[in-house]
Amino acid sequence: MTLWFVFALMTVAAIFAVLWPLSRRGRADTGGSEVVVYRDQLAEIDRDMASGIIGAAEADAARIEISRRLLAAADASGREEPVQGSLNLRRSAAIVALVGLPVIASGFYLALGSPRLGDFPLAERSRVADANQPLANLVAQVEAHLEKNPTDGRGWTVLAPVLSRLGRYDDAVRAYRNAINYAGDSADRRADLGEAMMGTAGGVVTAEAKAEFERAVALNGDDAKGNYFLGLAAEQDGRKADAAALWQKMLSKGPPDAPWRPLVQAALVRVGGTVPAGVGAPALPDGAMAAAKDMSEADRGTMIQGMVDRLATRLKTNGDDVEGWLRLVRAYLVMGERDKAMSALADARQAVANDADRLRQLNDGLKNLGLDG
Amino acid sequence: MIAESGHYALVLALALALIQSIVPIVGARWRDAALMNVARSTALAQLLFVAASFAALVTLHVTSDFSVANVYENSHSLKPLLYKITGVWGNHEGSMLLWVSILALFGGLVAAFGNNLPLSLRAHVLAVQAWVASAFYLFILITSNPFLRIANPPIEGRDLNPVLQDIGLAVHPPMLYLGYVGFSISFSFAVAALLEGRIDAAWARWVRPWTLMAWIFLTLGIAMGSYWAYYELGWGGWWFWDPVENASLMPWLAGTALLHSALVMEKRNALKVWTVLLSILTFSLSLLGTFLVRSGVLTSVHAFATDPTRGVFILLILFVFIGGSLSLYAWRAPALKQGGLFAPISREGALVLNNLLLTTACATVFIGTLYPLALEVLTGEKISVGAPFFNFTFAPLFVPLLLAVPFGPLLAWKRGDLLGAAQRLMVAGIAALVAIALVFAWTYGGATLAPLAIGLAAFVIMGALCDLAERIALFRIPLSLSLRRARGLPRATWGTAFAHAGLGTALIGIVCETTWNSEYIGSMKPDDVARVAGYELRLDGLNPRQGPNFREMVAQFTVTRDGQTVSVMTPSKRNFTTRGASTTEAALLTRGASQLYISLGDASADGTIAVRIYHKPLVLMIWWGPVLMAFGGLLSLSDRRLRVGAPKPAKATARALQAAE
Known part of the structure; x- marks a missing residue:
């Protein structure tokens, strides 16, 4: 907002520069004329002679020369028509300034400028990005910044997931609410807010949280997090069939390579639903799924562990598979093995470091997982 | 933000420049004072906004905001602060912004200090200035915008071309641009005069100081660039007849001619039409220089722009402004009133000769620079026109010019006395002969032309001194009286003497450096000794060192002469990791006006390193000359007297010597 205000001020200043001379009564004697220059010259000869810079003979010669030119100039200027003003002309000039300036300026600027981008001076960025600083310090810095600039939506958006991950759910809830207020409403933010609320309630989908998930789904019917947690809410309410139906719908509608697939499939299995046929994700082939259904909790865990290990081994030999890496990280996160997830993430970065496209794809994917680059 | x-x-x-291009012209057409005054406030506001824009770009570079593409491409967070600032104009976009900033600065100066200009002249001048400015704003915004952003800013920049990471970048481009763009004022005045169809006294009064100012900056800029190339490029050359150098030399030659013809116009009201043409040509050559450097049609050290859209855009600007102004000249010049008459042998005549030789010299440089380009465009054949061409064409033009230089100031306005002037130059002639004899005896059996050239230089310098001596009647009246006269001399006279002496000084440097330069090229191991021109240079060792954004290999040489240790020299080779480029940092040891020069080549596996050592006698005089010239220009500029060159009354011969100024 400040940016547009500054632009407006600058435009006004520019317009003022044009209007100011137009508003003044046109004085005919503004500016010098030839005659004035010659008069100056004559006066200066007298001064020079008085201070001894030129001799009397030269002074006389120069005076004659100047006087001759002065006479010619006076002749010429006498024939000139006097300077006059025309109100119409001034009015049209004023209109040109009032309309033309903003139109030209905004036309060029809107085509070329990036008004949405703020500044990124390196000093401020490295304060955030320095990996050696403890996370708590970074959070404190961002919080201090937001205290001074409470309307910085981007700041809240960055801060909220970090607070959530640090377990400061109450603060996270507040941060998400601010992010929604100042950076705009979106399904993702609503769902994240609901998740943080769950955090404050120890993992229980409260009515409040459920309302947020419902808003998220209302904003975007396919919002994965919202749908998943609504399912979880149903499960927690004891409506297992509803939960299963929701999750089945997610699996059948969602993209085949969605990172949340294993999680939802596992949840579906938990509530006893069947994974819809034909949408079996590459991560968990149908056969395996069916087998998993009849297994005990411990066996199922072992089976998943085995699959994850196989994936990890495959990626060690062929690191180009960005989707694979994302699935692996996600799997570790779901299994609660955060350290392994982080080391997998580092391996992934290393594996695709030489390929800008893949790296971007990886970073985007990680962002979706809530692991900001 | x-x-x-x-x-x-x-x-x-x-937007302001566009308004400034149109409204004042309309005002001048309908003789409306308010509309004409719009030129003034818009010129000042334009200066304000461009300055703000430039300041913003500097701030972005200093804070390493890599979300700006220009900063990302040309800066690095570890660069020293000075190079972060100079890096702003060390790239195409930033240097164009500097270009328009200086253009706006000159426009603002005319607006701020142009009170004594006739209203319509000022309106026309500022409008023409705004035409040029609008064209270049459009060029910047459309093809080379320094403010384009990157949505996901990288964390580190790509660094500035290492060759440019030098103090020279802080001085050379701004000076050069102040010179180039300064000529836009005389151009605007010339076009305004053609539009108005008359040249009045105020016109004459204004053009010369502005030309002089631009000329001073251009002189210093070229000299600085030459010295920079000398110590940074690592092979000791100071002028390469590189097209980019020629691009700056051409406006200098034309500008020097303009300076002298403006003198005639200011004092004698003559040569008006010619001065107008020279003004147009000088700025056209500045534009041409900008085109050559910025379009990337040449590939050399300077041409860091290689984008055809830019080239075509500048070519268009060039076409419109040069073609337009010359057509305007052809159409309107006959309407301009011709000025005073003068005899062929007179100060005016001498200045015309000067103009003739300078413009011819400029034309040869023009041909030598553009002919290869034209040939390549037409036939695809690539030829290079190098030093031999320029030496053979330039020297024959400059020898008569230098011979004539001492005569000019000694001739009177309107009708001069060549014989009298020659008599007064007798001392200078004798000094020149003595110099020739001495140098010839000293270097018996060596080059034959060099002593003659030194003699010519001595003649020019002594001629300038003779002029001063004559004016203060040295040795003919008591010394105290002479000194008082010297104090009373107009500063412009001192300026002329300094500038002309500077010419001779530079010539001595050039001749000595090219003729008696000695060198040692070879590979050295630690403790090896090289002998050059009586100096012994021992390589003590090679040490690696870490700089802020580079690593360097520093070689240490102990310099001795006749067993006495003179100094220690440390040339180095720097490696810039970000760009993967390396530069040689030559070591210079100044002894009087001469220099020892060491630059390093590649190191080989067996611990030896290629070394080039030069001894360059009197090389510094090459640059002292232009500095003297610029100093002379400054003196002349500070002389605020009105310049009316009245012809001497025929009978008042007794005061003849003083009357010339």
């Missing part, structure tokens, strides 16, 4: 505000300020400057 800084980036976007800077961008918007630039856009506003364009």
